[in-house]
Amino acid sequence: MRKAIALFTTQSGRRLVRNISSLENVSSRREYLNTKFHGTPSRLGLNRSYCEIQGSICWNCQAKSEGKDQFFCGKCGSLQDVNSKCDYFKLYSLSNSFNLNPTELTTRFRQLQSTLHPDKYSNKSKREQTNSLEWSSLVNKAYKTLSVPIDRGEYLLQQQGISIPEDNSTLDKEFLMEMMEKNEEVEEATKDNILELLQTVQNELKEAAVELEEIFNQNDFEKAKFLLIRMKYFRSLEKNIKDKAVRLGAVK
Numbered sequence: 001m002r003k004a005i006a007l008f009t010t011q012s013g014r015r016l017v018r019n020i021s022s023l024e025n026v027s028s029r030r031e032y033l034n035t036k037f038h039g040t041p042s043r044l045g046l047n048r049s050y051c052e053i054q055g056s057i058c059w060n061c062q063a064k065s066e067g068k069d070q071f072f073c074g075k076c077g078s079l080q081d082v083n084s085k086c087d088y089f090k091l092y093s094l095s096n097s098f099n100l101n102p103t104e105l106t107t108r109f110r111q112l113q114s115t116l117h118p119d120k121y122s123n124k125s126k127r128e129q130t131n132s133l134e135w136s137s138l139v140n141k142a143y144k145t146l147s148v149p150i151d152r153g154e155y156l157l158q159q160q161g162i163s164i165p166e167d168n169s170t171l172d173k174e175f176l177m178e179m180m181e182k183n184e185e186v187e188e189a190t191k192d193n194i195l196e197l198l199q200t201v202q203n204e205l206k207e208a209a210v211e212l213e214e215i216f217n218q219n220d221f222e223k224a225k226f227l228l229i230r231m232k233y234f235r236s237l238e239k240n241i242k243d244k245a246v247r248l249g250a251v252k
Ligand SMILES: [Zn+2]
Pocket: 058, 059, 060, 061, 062, 063, 073, 074, 075, 076, 077, 078
């Protein structure tokens, strides 16, 4: 990512040649797309149990958890310690799937926020106060990730052991050239056409999000990775355009 941004923002021809030539060995986009990886359908849509505290011992009364509640001890009701490996989907009682109902996610977010809010624990023990802070922070972090399609997609890939590379090594020359041209357009944009550019990029992102949903429905994680890398470039471009629009006074 950083490498590509440097490529976009410098006028150095030498750097450009070096970056492009390093991509010569990368398969063309078509070849890449033909190399599909299909996971088994059951790998997604499963409700993983990373958040369950079944079998764990309550820090307060030493009762063994029956796993009915992921936050509170079934015997003494004290707020349990945070499981930092907690699966975000499980935390929100959602299945591990790209498709989710945003309204359901937001409703659940408000419920969790309310249940775990530190204000509710101000008269409780220090340990419960700390736990409520940590749970609240995890609930917020999970919401930020799950509510944004790009981040939700990247999280699902991480669960499959697939990470998105930070450099431009997996991008083909054609795409990098396209992004470079788009960045040049932003550099040269004026107050009259900057919002039009923003609209174009936002439309591209919307279309890509629809495509991403279809790809995740097919459990084609390698193809999802390929598209997510591109979407992240578009998101970075969108940010550049927004910043420029503010500088030009096209938006308040
Ligand atoms: Zn207990």
